[in-house]
Amino acid sequence: FSVAAFDTALSESIAVDQIIQITDRTNAQAIANGGPADDANVLLRPPCVILGAARSAVTMPTSLISGLRGFPQISPISTSPALDDKSQYRYFARTIPNDDGTSVPLIARLNSGSGDKNTGAKDESESW
Numbered sequence: 001f002s003v004a005a006f007d008t009a010l011s012e013s014i015a016v017d018q019i020i021q022i023t024d025r026t027n028a029q030a031i032a033n034g035g036p037a038d039d040a041n042v043l044l045r046p047p048c049v050i051l052g053a054a055r056s057a058v059t060m061p062t063s064l065i066s067g068l069r070g071f072p073q074i075s076p077i078s079t080s081p082a083l084d085d086k087s088q089y090r091y092f093a094r095t096i097p098n099d100d101g102t103s104v105p106l107i108a109r110l111n112s113g114s115g116d117k118n119t120g121a122k123d124e125s126e127s128w
Contacts, residue, residue, distance in 0.1 A: 004047075012058050019062040022047055023069040047071060052092075056080030060089075067091040 004022075008015035025046040050066050052059045052075030059078035066073045072091040075083075081098040083089050096102075 008053055008058055010053070010055050010058060012061055015053055015058045015062045016065060019050070019065045022050070023066060023071055049074060051076070052078055052094075054078070056083060059083065059092075063089045063092040 006018045006022075008018060023046070048071075050062070050071055050073040052073045053062060054077055056075075056078040057080075059073070059075050060080065060083065063073045063075075063083065067088075067090050070091070072093065075092070075094045077096060078094060079096060079099045079102065081100050083092055083094065084098055
């Protein structure tokens with residue numbers, strides 16, 4: 001078991017480039033460099049799973065690529081409801097509910113006896 005971390009700087013283009021590079025790896029590359037058991041070859045081995053980005057706007061393109069290449073991607077905080085589309089993001093999973101699952105209860109809570117006379121909500125179509 002090994003871990004490699006990459007800083008995407010919250011950038012879709014940087015993240016896509018890195019996903020392409022790491023999903024292009026093969027065990028043959030690691031073996032040619034001394035074998036997959038060699039700790040020096042950690043960055044040459046293909047991943048078994050990808051821990052996704054912190055922004056849905058970054059997770060969406062990387063999840064498309066990793067899914068097409070057969071690698072599961074798990075995100076701890078990407079919440080866009082669009083990521084629930086299994087026809088597009090077939091190997092994507094998340095550890096928290098999507099925005100639909102968090103915003104509706106929040107608005108209900110704000111409207112239920114909080115004492116506020118006015119509650120507002122801002123609707124954005126941007127993927128965080």
